[in-house]
Amino acid sequence: MGTFGEYIKSALSSIKNNKGRSFLTMLGIIIGISAVLTVLVIGDGMKETVNGEIDSMGATTISVNLNTTKTDKTFDQDSINTIEENLKNIYGVAPSFSAWGYVKGKTKQFEISINGTSEAAKEGGSVKMVHGRYFTKADVDECKQVCVISQMAADYIFGYENVVGKTIELTFDDRTSEFTIVGVTENTPMDIAYGSYSQDPSLMGSAPYTSFAKAFNWNVDNFTSITIYLDSEYKNDVLMQARSVVENVMSLRGENAVKISSGYGIDQTSETILNIITSVVAIIAAISLLVGGIGVMNIMTVSVTERTREIGIRKSLGARTSSILVQFLAEAAILTFTGGIIGIILGLSLAYLICSVIGFSFVVNPLLIAIVVAISTAIGLFFGIYPAKRAAKLDPIEALRTE
Structure with a gap:
């Protein structure tokens, strides 16, 4: 059917043709990623600030x-x-x-x-x-x-x-x-x-x-x-x-x-407590990521339904099942990856603003950023699997009959 670059180009074209729907799909991911990242960055800043206070008080x-x-x-x-x-x-x-x-x-x-x-x-x-x-x-x-x-x-x-x-x-x-x-x-x-x-x-x-x-x-x-x-x-x-x-x-x-x-014992105890607090809040914030992933799956399923005839034509012209699968997965991954990048920018901005207001250190862990990007892309792949498989398994004759 073509190279991987063509799959990406086709996915980008589909996203561009449905800008409003694509943005709404990304919105859940943007909110989820920014919420999680904001909480984690503030948590790291809180830990550094508290540990600094402990040091100044006799640590x-x-x-x-x-x-x-x-x-x-x-x-x-x-x-x-x-x-x-x-x-x-x-x-x-x-x-x-x-x-x-x-x-x-x-x-x-x-x-x-x-x-x-x-x-x-x-x-x-x-x-x-x-x-x-x-x-x-x-x-x-x-x-x-x-x-x-x-x-x-x-x-x-x-x-x-x-x-x-x-x-x-x-x-x-x-x-x-x-x-x-x-x-x-x-x-x-x-x-x-x-x-x-x-x-x-x-x-x-x-x-x-x-x-x-x-x-x-x-x-x-x-x-x-x-x-x-x-x-x-x-x-x-x-x-x-x-x-x-x-x-x-x-x-x-x-x-x-x-x-x-x-x-040192005080440091460990305080850090353990702060880690627990940060983790609990981050898990709560991560629920929005789950909601965002479900939104991706929903929109991709609608997209498959709308493009059933197109899929039938492509399969009748010799497109392989794997090609259709990769195309829809690429579209889901691009949506969530882009949403993740926007969410990171928004999350870091919010974290910086909040840390400045309440007097916490602003600490950014590069590994954390990489993990967040990986998670956002993984969400797209995971929740894009079902609609992608559905598209790939369509019978070309039945697809062509679709109005």
């Missing part, structure tokens, strides 16, 4: 805890320094402890949580300075009684925000000590959550673990947990080496007494 820390039921060993300053020296691609290591006490304000006393840490916490990505500075390594090494507090804490205690240079009285375990404020940090979601209780707000701050422990007579060489601060880029590498380094330094190899945890 760049790794916690190391000693199981006190399996060992009586603890971290001291020498072991902490040795661990820090043997780990690559980290900002630093600090003991992990916080304590709840009280701070004296102008007119009343407030509950406050002080996090004892080192200068490495500033580099970990979860601290943003608004006024002043964070405490330094020298502050830690020299046990200087300095601290940083949140914006909310400054407002409650002093009535205004820039309180750098002021001193506060901290009371823990019935011991009171003065600390000089060297910096004010930007409010975190935790600061806002704890400080929002109008009747009895709880405030947040940080101080060098050495000076904090010394001021309140706590043993600086008796910690059961430490925090490793690092860039999220190296998180997996540090996770792989952390256990081995800690077990070697603490002589705990084989005792299963070291527990490693990090924001």
Whole structure:
């Protein structure tokens, strides 16, 4: 009957002669593809945005805890320094402890949580300075009684925000000590959550673990947990080496007494949840693709009915059954492929607009685009099979009798 190029040419000619019907046929595919693609792109942007927020809220820390039921060993300053020296691609290591006490304000006393840490916490990505500075390594090494507090804490205690240079009285375990404020940090979601209780707000701050422990007579060489601060880029590498380094330094190899945890678990959990949400919404949107495919089959069936006499003439002139089949399949594939391309353009445009409005990252996966194009073409082939087979199996004599 002819080459494959002739089949394509014939299919394009049929589509051109029925522009309105062809557009309506493609419309279902366009809506379906654009809906699915919009959902998936927004889903990817949401995942990247959420994971970025998690990183900024402390996903760049790794916690190391000693199981006190399996060992009586603890971290001291020498072991902490040795661990820090043997780990690559980290900002630093600090003991992990916080304590709840009280701070004296102008007119009343407030509950406050002080996090004892080192200068490495500033580099970990979860601290943003608004006024002043964070405490330094020298502050830690020299046990200087300095601290940083949140914006909310400054407002409650002093009535205004820039309180750098002021001193506060901290009371823990019935011991009171003065600390000089060297910096004010930007409010975190935790600061806002704890400080929002109008009747009895709880405030947040940080101080060098050495000076904090010394001021309140706590043993600086008796910690059961430490925090490793690092860039999220190296998180997996540090996770792989952390256990081995800690077990070697603490002589705990084989005792299963070291527990490693990090924001990585949060990343995985959040991504799993977001993937489920995106998948469910995408499946719902994909229903429109099914509707669009049924529309293709319906229109192609009508086309076969309208062109029955033409098919009879071609078969009587020697056209093979396979030629008729390929022609109608080509027509269905072209309709859905074209609809898919238009749907991709529309879907990406809608996704970009929505991501811009709600503040999500705009992330486009080229593999996703290729899959969408393949799906749209496959839909045309799948739903075009029935009318194509029907056309190919027509008896030429019966077809010629059709008015």
